[in-house]
Amino acid sequence: MPGRCKNASLPFFLALLAALLAGACEDRQAAGCTFPTDCPVGMLCVDGVCQESRFCQNDADCGVAAYCRNDRCLPAESCGESELCEDGFECLEGYCLPREIPADADAEETTENDASTDGDKVLDGDVDTEPDDESDPPDSDPLADGDAAEDGDEPTDGDDDPEPDGDLDTETEPEAEEETKLTVAECWKDKSGEGSQGPDYDQYNPIVGSHCLGTNHQDITGIEKVVFLGDSITEGSPPTAIWDYYRYVLTAQLQAKFGTEIEVRECAEWGARVDDLLLPPHQQIPTCFPTLPEPKRTLVVMTIGGNDLYNWAKDWTEGATLPQIMDECEDTVQLMRDAIGWFYEDPARFPNGVFVITSNTYEYTDGTGDLNSCLASVFTGLSAWPEGAAPTIRFNEAFMEIAIEFGIDMIFMLENFCGHGFHNTDPASQCFMPPAGGERWFDLTCIHPNPVGHHEIARMFMAVVDE
Numbered sequence: 001m002p003g004r005c006k007n008a009s010l011p012f013f014l015a016l017l018a019a020l021l022a023g024a025c026e027d028r029q030a031a032g033c034t035f036p037t038d039c040p041v042g043m044l045c046v047d048g049v050c051q052e053s054r055f056c057q058n059d060a061d062c063g064v065a066a067y068c069r070n071d072r073c074l075p076a077e078s079c080g081e082s083e084l085c086e087d088g089f090e091c092l093e094g095y096c097l098p099r100e101i102p103a104d105a106d107a108e109e110t111t112e113n114d115a116s117t118d119g120d121k122v123l124d125g126d127v128d129t130e131p132d133d134e135s136d137p138p139d140s141d142p143l144a145d146g147d148a149a150e151d152g153d154e155p156t157d158g159d160d161d162p163e164p165d166g167d168l169d170t171e172t173e174p175e176a177e178e179e180t181k182l183t184v185a186e187c188w189k190d191k192s193g194e195g196s197q198g199p200d201y202d203q204y205n206p207i208v209g210s211h212c213l214g215t216n217h218q219d220i221t222g223i224e225k226v227v228f229l230g231d232s233i234t235e236g237s238p239p240t241a242i243w244d245y246y247r248y249v250l251t252a253q254l255q256a257k258f259g260t261e262i263e264v265r266e267c268a269e270w271g272a273r274v275d276d277l278l279l280p281p282h283q284q285i286p287t288c289f290p291t292l293p294e295p296k297r298t299l300v301v302m303t304i305g306g307n308d309l310y311n312w313a314k315d316w317t318e319g320a321t322l323p324q325i326m327d328e329c330e331d332t333v334q335l336m337r338d339a340i341g342w343f344y345e346d347p348a349r350f351p352n353g354v355f356v357i358t359s360n361t362y363e364y365t366d367g368t369g370d371l372n373s374c375l376a377s378v379f380t381g382l383s384a385w386p387e388g389a390a391p392t393i394r395f396n397e398a399f400m401e402i403a404i405e406f407g408i409d410m411i412f413m414l415e416n417f418c419g420h421g422f423h424n425t426d427p428a429s430q431c432f433m434p435p436a437g438g439e440r441w442f443d444l445t446c447i448h449p450n451p452v453g454h455h456e457i458a459r460m461f462m463a464v465v466d467e
Contacts, residue, residue, distance in 0.1 A: 059098065067098050187212035188415045191367075191431045197389050198367075199360075199396040199414070204404045214411035214464040215403060220355045224296035225263040226254055229277060229284045233303040233359075233457070234268035237448050244451040249458035250301065254465070263296060273307045274332050277339035285342055289349075297352045300343065301461055303413070305361035305399070306447060308332050309392060313371075313385045322387045329391045333398040340406050356408040357464055359457070360396045363414070364442045366423035367430045373422035374446035411460040417441055417453070 059067045067076055076095040079085055085096035184201040187208060209216040228234050228247045236245030251264055267288040269276065276282040312325045320328075343354050364374055369386060371377050396414055403410040419431035420441035426432060441453030449457060 182208045182210065182212070184208055184412070184415075188412070191415060191418050197393060199393050199400070201397065201400045203397075204400050206400060206404060209464060209467045211463040211467065212412070213416060213460040214357070215400075215409045216464070216467050217403065217407050217409050218355050218357075220299060220465050222297050222353075223254065223258045223262060223299045223355075224352075225265070225294070225298045226251065227288050227298060227300045228264075228266040228268055228302065229288065229300060230268040230302035230304040231272040231307055232268070232270040232448060233306065234266070234301070235270055235272075236454075237270065237445065240443060240448070240451050240454060244454050246449070246454040246457040246461070247301070249455055250461050253458065253462045254299070257465070268302070271307055272304065273311065274304055274335045274339065277302075277304065278335070278342060285339060292349050294350050294354070295352060298350060298354045299465070300354065300356045302357075303359040303457070304336075305332075305359075305395060309361055309363070309388075309395065310447070312391055313388060316385060316387060322390065325387070325391050326394065329394055329398075333395065333402075336398065337402050337405070340402055340408060344406055356406070357411065357461055358399065358403070358408065359411050359413040359460075360399045361392070361414060362417040363392065364417075364421040364446050366418055366421040366426065366432075368423045368426070368428075370423065374442070374444075376444060376446045409464045411457075411464060413457065413460065416456065416460060417449075420453070422446070 076097050077085070079091035079094060079096045085091050088099055089096040090099045091097075184206065188198075207216045208214075234247055236242060236247065242248065247266060247268075255262060265288050267284040269282060269284070272282065272284070277284050278286070312320075312328055315328070316322075316325060340356060340358075343350065343356055365371060369388060371385065399410055402408075419429070419433045419438040421431075422440070422442065423429040423431075424433075424440050425437035427434075427437075431438075439452060441449055441456060443450040443453075
């Protein structure tokens, strides 16, 4: 196949713009910023203010004037006696900070507060806490206890002998698990409006992580080596600073979990497509694993597929028909299957184990198909691609199909980024997040994540690793 320029997905004028911005900001002030390059090394531009890029587990990790959300410290707004904070926040020592829930608060009130903060991601919590009865012991079965007490089904043993309750719990537990199994559709029901189109992952019966950020097919432990593969999302691109690339952020998190001595390799490239994983001239997998067997217990992380979608859209503008594009899609799906299969077809290649996590493919229009919603798209020659839904849906469903086939994991990047693109403030978008829309996670190149987007991708991958 013809060779491709490594940086084909990064327009020259954007690289030049990033260089000019970097050169003009030598005398930077931490007080304010417009671009990530306006801030000193190790800081993020958040809402026009340079903030330390720190990870956290709770508010105490963030110090004064900040709080912890989604494992990241966010700046707190200032407040005074005459200024009010948003719902869920209170003014403490001059800053709007999350309102603490009293330890003895009613369980139902706690559930409502959690739901208002985390939205539809608290699906497991809703299921677990719904039978809210303070009189029941924590491990009791509300149905078993209630029916026995009221109907007298267990008149002799129910009150004095705890064994019947235990038997009932044992018998009903599998049924309860079956009823509460989390689905992808449940996770993203708020982003699936009437008439909307999207991948049907549940047809493959995946195991969905309780966090709704990805699947949970692997028990990832004892990692000694991490290998990054894929496209420019993994490689990283300006204007985002290198320390905010998701692979750097994720590496720091993996080192904190598995130890700083883990080996890290990276073979991702700008403009890479699925065929670049195994086929010449790039051959990312053979390049990153030149010597086999690999003795170290290995985790492989990749983002791939976006440039394939772009290539199909370009083919359509040049006269390709939808059936021809769908054939291209199926050929690419087989290449992806071959690439993932490489890690598992010969157990001798990784005698101590290998784990793979891939993303699905996102898009920046928030489900609208409006390619011109991002200014830089005018340089690509693309405007609208109404036929693009079919190959996009098939491609993402195939990623899940392959994940099930080989027992690997996939993060829901498409679904998580929807509502954070260039129609993020459009109430008509199927992914609109009321009341004002979600924060934008894409940069000015249209197709790459900004620093916040990179940190979100790292959070998705790490959630899969942790669970």
